[in-house]
Amino acid sequence: MTHDIFAYMDRPNQLGLFDKKDERDIEAFFASITQAERDRHIALWNKLSCTNLNHVFQRYLFAFCSVHTTWENNIKGFSMLKNWYEWMNRPDALKDRIQLSGMGLQNNRTKYLIQFATEFWAKPEFYMKQSRESWVEGRNRIAENIFGLGKAKVSFALEMIYPETCEVFCADVHLFRAYGFDQGKDFKRYEQIERHWVMNSKIWNVPSYIARCILWNRNKGQPDCSYWAKVLKK
Numbered sequence: 001m002t003h004d005i006f007a008y009m010d011r012p013n014q015l016g017l018f019d020k021k022d023e024r025d026i027e028a029f030f031a032s033i034t035q036a037e038r039d040r041h042i043a044l045w046n047k048l049s050c051t052n053l054n055h056v057f058q059r060y061l062f063a064f065c066s067v068h069t070t071w072e073n074n075i076k077g078f079s080m081l082k083n084w085y086e087w088m089n090r091p092d093a094l095k096d097r098i099q100l101s102g103m104g105l106q107n108n109r110t111k112y113l114i115q116f117a118t119e120f121w122a123k124p125e126f127y128m129k130q131s132r133e134s135w136v137e138g139r140n141r142i143a144e145n146i147f148g149l150g151k152a153k154v155s156f157a158l159e160m161i162y163p164e165t166c167e168v169f170c171a172d173v174h175l176f177r178a179y180g181f182d183q184g185k186d187f188k189r190y191e192q193i194e195r196h197w198v199m200n201s202k203i204w205n206v207p208s209y210i211a212r213c214i215l216w217n218r219n220k221g222q223p224d225c226s227y228w229a230k231v232l233k234k
Helices: 020-032 035-047 053-065 071-081 091-101 106-122 135-144 151-161 173-178 183-203 208-220 226-232
Strands: none
Touching: 020 183, 020 208, 035 208, 035 226, 053 071, 053 106, 053 151, 053 226, 071 091, 071 226, 091 106, 135 151, 151 208, 173 183, 173 208, 183 208
16 A cells, blocks of 8 residues: 555644545555455455344444444444344343443433334334435434434444445544544534545445445454454344
C-alpha cells in the first residue's frame, strides 16, 4: 500500500478538514484491495446472508450490543442475547444478561432493547430499506425513529443485512480519523465522508461494507470477519 491509512488514525485534525492528502490515503486504500481479499470477504457474508426476519432482527440486536463497548464484549453480549424470545417482554431477564456480559450501560440498553423488540416485531418492514427511497433516506428515516441507535449504528445494522448492496456505512471514530476528522467535533460531515467512501467503492468495484471490513480486518491482522461474525451463523 503506497499510503499507510492507519498512520493518520491517531492524529485527528492534524491534516485539516478533508485535506486532499486524507482523500488520497482513502483512495490508495481502495486501490490496494486485492481480488482475493474482496472474494474472501464476500464469500463469508454470502454464508451469513439474512433469509428471514429473525436474521434481520439479530443484525439490529448486534448493532445495539456494539454501542460503547469493546468488540469482544459486543460478541459476548450478543451471544447471550441472540435467543431474543428468552427475554422478550422480560426486562429483568434482559438486564441480568446484559450485566453478566460486561457490555455496560445496562439500564439504557435494557430500556432501548425492550422498546426496539416490541416495535420491530409490530412492523418489521419499517426497519428495512424501501424501494422508493435512497439508502441515505432509508437509513436516516430509521435512525430518526429508533431509540438507542444513532446514524452510525443503524448503518452498521443495514451493512450486515445488505452486505453487498448497502450504500451507507458505519463511520466510527477510526473512519473519521482516517479522513482527518474528529468524530465528536465533526459529526456534521458524516454524509460527506460517506459519499466519498461509497463513490470509491463503486469506482473500485468492491461493496462499501466489504471495503470497510477489509480495512478493519487489516488493522486487526485477520483474513476476514469470521473471528467475530461467527456469532451470526444461522
